[in-house]
Amino acid sequence: MNPLLRRLAPRTLRGRLSLVALTTAALLMTVLTVAFTTVTDRHLRHQADDELRNRAAAVATTIDTAGPRVRVLETANDQLLDANVWIYTGTHLLEQPPSTTADSTLTRAAGRLAAQRERACSTADADSPHAVRLCADPVGSRHRATVVTALDLAPYRSSADTLLLGSLILDAVMLACTYALTRLAVGRALRPVRTMTDQATRWSAVASGERFGTDGRPAELARLGSSLDALLDRIRTVLRHERQLTGELSHELRTPLTRIVAELDWWQARPRTTAETEATHEVIADAARSMRTICDTLLDDAREDDTATAPGTTAVEPVLRRLAGPWRGRTVLDVTEPELAAGVAPALLERIVSPLLANAVRYARSTVTVSARQAPGSVRIEVTDDGPGVPAAFAGDLFQPGRRADPGDGHDGAGLGLPLARRLARTVGGEVSHDPGHTPGARFRVDLPAG
Structure with missing residues (x-):
């Protein structure tokens, strides 16, 4: 041009x-x-x-x-x-x-x-x-x-000239009105887009959980809102993954760093013999190797991450299918959307669902159903069994660490599985809950951020 x-x-x-x-x-x-x-x-x-x-x-x-x-x-x-x-x-x-x-x-x-x-x-x-x-x-x-x-x-x-002049004046007026009305109409049509863009910018800056949704919007704006919601979910997932990764890295590196600092302080406190110096060097080298192993492990996890999903997201169906594998004859898997993704790491999803599934298989009379579906802004996983259910008197202590409904049932568990699952879910903005209204049997819900 x-x-x-x-x-x-x-x-x-x-x-x-x-x-x-x-x-x-x-x-x-x-x-x-x-x-x-x-x-x-x-x-x-x-x-x-x-x-x-x-x-x-x-x-x-x-x-x-x-x-x-x-x-x-x-x-x-x-x-x-x-x-x-x-x-x-x-x-x-x-x-x-x-x-x-x-x-x-x-x-x-x-x-x-x-x-x-x-x-x-x-x-x-x-x-x-x-x-x-x-x-x-x-x-x-x-x-x-x-x-x-x-x-x-x-x-x-x-007469012809007069009509031509009138036509030209009318054309000019029509063109001016067309331009003004088009600017007005397009401006009003784009106003919601500008508003949604500003809101998305503010929400992404603070990793807000607010979303646009699709109710009450024209089809085009509903589609834009869905795309922005998915983008905000990914941004929030990535930020949560980064915070979690930073916390894990800090936690894992704290021990070897503490050993290095302690050895150096001990070595500098007074003159040491050659044997003591060599021992100090060996401890420092071992701590450094441990730090390198931790870093290599995190880098390997990052390289092996599924490129089809954002960092910190997991395809739900493969994880649930892998968890249900040992009890394939007793479990029924029901995932409504094959592309369903949760905004947590695969290992964390396994650690949250695994104790729920193990309890369901232990107490079920015949069948355990594991279902997953998309909920507004989240992913809901339900583990349902046809066993005796949770006693009403014990429902209030269900997620208390170390508490069991029947300590003499022959199971050697310590009553830590459900509290751990809830704690892990809450660390990523999710929740694990029990549905008291489901009968017969028991139903546990896992709500996690959408990926």
């Missing part, structure tokens, strides 16, 4: 759409104006020709062609009929307007029309402001005489 045109081109979508609408309307108005002007000129010319032929018919009533010679009958007050009228017999001029001469431009034009001996019209001085329209009409059955009438086209052209 030409640099000048690039600088002049509107920079906003509203300006560009308004310019497109203005250009389209201008082309349409130009076509309509040209068509209107053409039709108007043709209509005015037909009006002029009709008037000329009516006058010629009136003059023809005064011409006698019955005798051997063509005669023009004189009538009272025939000055009006004689104005701008030529009468020919063959090519011989019988009468002409008093204001013209035999060699004038109009008389010569009238003679040429009369020589054709047929109905015809032409315009004399068509390009000048004083154009005159002439029409020839033969008289009599044998066309022995011809009447040529003339009419000044100035009034007709003045």
Whole structure:
């Protein structure tokens, strides 16, 4: 694009759409104006020709062609009929307007029309402001005489010019209204987009859990809202994953770093023997190797992360299928969406669901159902069994560490599985809960952020 045109081109979508609408309307108005002007000129010319032929018919009533010679009958007050009228017999001029001469431009034009001996019209001085329209009409059955009438086209052209000016003014008004209304309409249409963009910017800055949703929005804005919600979920998941990774890294590196600092403090406290120095070096080297192993492990996990999902997200179905594998004959997996993703790491999802599934298999009479579905802003996983269920008296202590409903049931558990699952879920903004209204059996829900 030409640099000048690039600088002049509107920079906003509203300006560009308004310019497109203005250009389209201008082309349409130009076509309509040209068509209107053409039709108007043709209509005015037909009006002029009709008037000329009516006058010629009136003059023809005064011409006698019955005798051997063509005669023009004189009538009272025939000055009006004689104005701008030529009468020919063959090519011989019988009468002409008093204001013209035999060699004038109009008389010569009238003679040429009369020589054709047929109905015809032409315009004399068509390009000048004083154009005159002439029409020839033969008289009599044998066309022995011809009447040529003339009419000044100035009034007709003045009317055509007035109509053209009015059309141009109307076009200008229509184009101005089109541009203004288009800018107004596009601005109002884009206002929700601007509002949603500003909200998404504010929410992403603080990793807010608020979302746009799709209720009460036009289809296009609902689709945009869904895309922005998915993007905000990914941003929140990535930030949560980074915080979790930072916390894990800090926790894992704290021990070897503490060992290094302690050994250095001990070594610097007083002069040490060679054996003590070598022992200190060995401890520091071992701590450094431990730190390197931790870093390598984290890097390997990052490299092996599934590229189809964002960091810190997990495809739910493969994890649930892997967990249910050892009890394939007793578990039923029900995932409504194969692409369902949770905003947690795979290992964390396993650690949350695993104790729930193990308890369900332990207490189920025949079948355990593991289902997963998309909920507004989250992923819900439900583990349901057909066992005896949770005793009502124990429901309040269900998630208390070290508490068991029946310590003498022969199971060697310590009562830590459910509390650990809830604690892990809450660290990532999720929740593990028990559905007391489900009977028979027990149902546990896991709500996790959507991936």
